[in-house]
Amino acid sequence: MRLKSLKLVNFRNYEEATIEFSDGINIFIGENGAGKTNILEGIYVLSLTKSSRFGDYMNLIKFDALNASLIGEVAYTDYTKWYQISIDKTGKKVYINKNQIKRISDYISNFCVTTFLPNDIEIIKGSPSIRRNVLNIQIGELYNNYLKNLNEYNSLLKMRNEYLKRLNINSMADYKYLDIINEKMLESSVKIYYFRFFYIEEINKIIPGIFKKLSGISGLKVEYINNLGIDFYDEDKIRKILLLKWKRNLNKELMQGMTIFGLHRDDLLFSLANHDAKIYASEGQQRMIVIAYKIAELLVFKKIKGEYPVLLLDDVFSEIDIKKRNNIIKYFNDEMQVVITTTDIEEIDENLVKNARIYKIKNGMIKGGHKNGRRKGTR
Ligand SMILES: Nc1ncnc2c1ncn2[C@@H]1O[C@H](COP(=O)(O)OP(=O)(O)OP(=O)(O)O)[C@@H](O)[C@H]1O
Ligand SMILES: [Mg+2]
Numbered sequence: 001m002r003l004k005s006l007k008l009v010n011f012r013n014y015e016e017a018t019i020e021f022s023d024g025i026n027i028f029i030g031e032n033g034a035g036k037t038n039i040l041e042g043i044y045v046l047s048l049t050k051s052s053r054f055g056d057y058m059n060l061i062k063f064d065a066l067n068a069s070l071i072g073e074v075a076y077t078d079y080t081k082w083y084q085i086s087i088d089k090t091g092k093k094v095y096i097n098k099n100q101i102k103r104i105s106d107y108i109s110n111f112c113v114t115t116f117l118p119n120d121i122e123i124i125k126g127s128p129s130i131r132r133n134v135l136n137i138q139i140g141e142l143y144n145n146y147l148k149n150l151n152e153y154n155s156l157l158k159m160r161n162e163y164l165k166r167l168n169i170n171s172m173a174d175y176k177y178l179d180i181i182n183e184k185m186l187e188s189s190v191k192i193y194y195f196r197f198f199y200i201e202e203i204n205k206i207i208p209g210i211f212k213k214l215s216g217i218s219g220l221k222v223e224y225i226n227n228l229g230i231d232f233y234d235e236d237k238i239r240k241i242l243l244l245k246w247k248r249n250l251n252k253e254l255m256q257g258m259t260i261f262g263l264h265r266d267d268l269l270f271s272l273a274n275h276d277a278k279i280y281a282s283e284g285q286q287r288m289i290v291i292a293y294k295i296a297e298l299l300v301f302k303k304i305k306g307e308y309p310v311l312l313l314d315d316v317f318s319e320i321d322i323k324k325r326n327n328i329i330k331y332f333n334d335e336m337q338v339v340i341t342t343t344d345i346e347e348i349d350e351n352l353v354k355n356a357r358i359y360k361i362k363n364g365m366i367k368g369g370h371k372n373g374r375r376k377g378t379r
Contacts, residue, residue: 001111002337003043003310004073004080010065012038013364020369022357024334027348028341030361036341039361040115040312043339046070046083047113047310048137049094049104057087074111077307083111105140105147112141112309114298116291116316123293124278124286128267135268138297139195142304146195153188156181157264165257182246185262189242190235192263193226197233200224200268202300203293210299211292214327219273220289226266287319295331302335313340317347325349 002023008014013035028036041060044052051060061068067088074081084095093100094107101107122130140147160181167173204222211220224231228241245261246253253260270277270289277289302308311332317325317340329349332338340356342348348356359368 001307001310002075003111003339004075006039006042006046007069007071008039008042009070010062010068011042011060011070012062012068014038014042015062015065015364017364017366019359019366021337021339023337025332025352025356026337026339026359027345027353027356028339028359028361028366029343029345030341031343034361035364036343036361037314038364039366040117040314040339040341042070043072043310043312044113044115046072046085047111047141048108049085049092052115052117053119057092058089060087072111081110083107103148105144105151108147109141109144112301112305114294114301114309114311116294116311116313118315118319120290120294121283121286123290124270124281128265131268132264132266135196135199135266138301139199141309142199142301143195146192149188149191149195153185153192153263156185156188157259157262160185161258164253164259168254168257182243186239186242189263190238193228193238194233194235196224196226196263196266199300202303203296206299207292207296210295210331211289213330214292214295214324215285215288217272217285219271220277220292221271221274222293223269223271224266225269226263227261284320288324291316291328295328298331298336308336311336311338313338315341315343317342317349318344 003021005018005020007016007018009016019039028039030036041051041053045060051057054060067086069084069086071082071084074083082095082097084098086093086095094104095101096107096110123134136147136150140150160178163173163178163181167175167178200222207222208218208220212218227245228238230237230241242261246259249260270281270293272281272285272289275281277286281289298308298311320328326349329352332352340348340352345353345358357369359366361367
């Protein structure tokens with residue numbers, strides 16, 4: 001899939017801007033604070049309806065405006081689609097080909113992106129919720145059923161937690177209701193576990209090889225940490241284990257007023273030669289592990305969906321030495337559309353620059369969009 005154009009209206013520091021993208025490499029150059037990341041953010045929000053950085057969607061609206069919108073044209077192999085997201089204080093609305101889509105889960109997984117962001121190192125260093133979030137986005141982009149199951153699970157989890165609190169106060173309450181919630185949670189759990197086991201297995205098939213190529217080091221592994229204590233998918237086993245866990249730990253869960261066992265506590269463990277990368281890998285190695293993980297994501301996506309998502313790289317090359325930069329670039333190919341930001345074009349490999357469309361940004365104004373130094377339209 002290829003993003004052909006993006007119109008931003010009152011989006012962060014852009015009052016109104018329309019960008020026409022090249023199908024290959026697009027490079028945005030500008031000083032700090034010019035608005036480079038905001039362009040990537042615009043593409044990200046158009047894809048995933050959420051900011052990659054801020055919880056509150058109101059932050060996406062330009063300071064002095066009441067509403068913001070993003071409109072993107074996306075070309076697939078045989079057809080084109082228009083995506084739109086409009087944001088105001090009442091919430092956000094999403095559209096495909098001008099038709100409003102009521103459920104966000106029906107919108108996501110159509111126009112897909114993969115990001116390489118400076119903050120991605122948090123995937124190693126940060127809390128489990130960051131890794132779950134990344135996993136949910138990755139699988140959600142592949143299968144919108146996954147997001148539906150996850151939404152269902154999350155609302156059941158909320159109900160279950162509220163009910164546990166109520167049971168704790170009033171022990172005469174009806175445990176039958178808890179059994180019903182448990183049963184429903186099992187139903188959505190097994191579906192979600194299926195996707196997670198499958199996806200992590202796909203990643204693990206290729207990530208050691210990718211990391212070896214990037215950094216010369218063998219033995220990278222991503223382990224799926226769940227509180228089931230099993231390392232393969234077995235529906236019957238999962239049902240039995242979860243039910244038993246909930247049964248045995250009922251008192252603990254009642255006291256805490258929350259569900260302790262379940263996939264909302266899942267995690268990923270990155271290890272190098274069986275050592276936890278969070279503790280043992282150097283900063284540079286952690287960065288490369290994340291990049292290997294993102295490349296694995298790209299390749300798994302291509303394997304399953306038959307095409308690549310749009311790749312967004314926010315100023316990531318400056319932290320990486322030339323040799324490793326080139327190792328990363330080897331994974332880019334003509335079938336991928338890439339959007340790169342940088343403060344300094346010197347940071348970018350000249351082979352990439354040679355084939356790129358270059359844009360210059362200053363104070364929320366975009367200039368250029370020409371290829372190889374020539375003006376747009378004269379190609
Ligand atoms: N809601 C908003 N309304 C108007 N301007 C905003 C809003 N949010 C952020 N900005 C402005 O956008 C600019 C930041 O843009 P952005 O993060 O895209 O910069 P950048 O080019 O990526 O810079 P850097 O190189 O430092 O990463 C800042 O000047 C900031 O004041
Ligand atoms: Mg930036």
